[in-house]
Amino acid sequence: MNRKAAVSKAYVRPMHGWWRRDPFFVRYMAREATALAVLAYAIVLTVGVVRLAQGEAAWNGWLQALRSPWSLLLHAVLLVAMVVHAKSWFEIMPKTMPMIVIGGRRVGAATITRSGWAATVVASIALLTIAWWLRR
């Protein structure tokens, strides 16, 4: 038997669907998949500014498209994905950022994560307030 045949007969652990084998990997993939939602929303907004630049009829067409059931369904999914992204982003942050030392003590992971979530809540309230204020 030549070497090539030996290699091809060697057992190769099938990797198909590997991430479905462990809840830890499922959470990892769900986290990474939020990037699809972030990209989709960037595209939605890009189309929006292009339609706005093209004039009133084009803009109204974009607004009309946003009112379609498919768009509402898409944005409901995007909303859930954005929440998952915000939740996991700040859960990972203590592992990705440099240590913060305040008063000689290292700031704990839970404190960093909760601060991030609090910042998201504050930013969301601020955006909604601005949108409400712009309505006049």
Next chain:
Amino acid sequence: MKRSNAPIFWLLFGAGGMLSALLGTALVFITGLAVPLGWPLPGDLLTYPRALAFAQQWFAKGFLFVVITLFAWHAVHRIFHSLHDIGVHNGALAKLVCYGGAALITIVAAVALLSIGF
């Protein structure tokens, strides 16, 4: 030694990840659900004169540009690095499609926002 360009993409990924974590949920809710449904925000919040006046302010224009481009660069960087996990070879073609896509979004958004005027 050739300097790596990786930190630039990583920085865009980090900045976009942070911005989308802070603002993504509220933005999707406002533009994708609240305004189209007319509740709890009024359905006429984004009428053409209002949207145009908003996008003509330099601050709002900059905000839209930063949101669109950083979201895009964050997303493609993350998608590119996940390709291997789903069995797609992350070679030169995948790199071109991912980062080229973000570059295209950046150019299209910049041209549109500039042509809206000030």
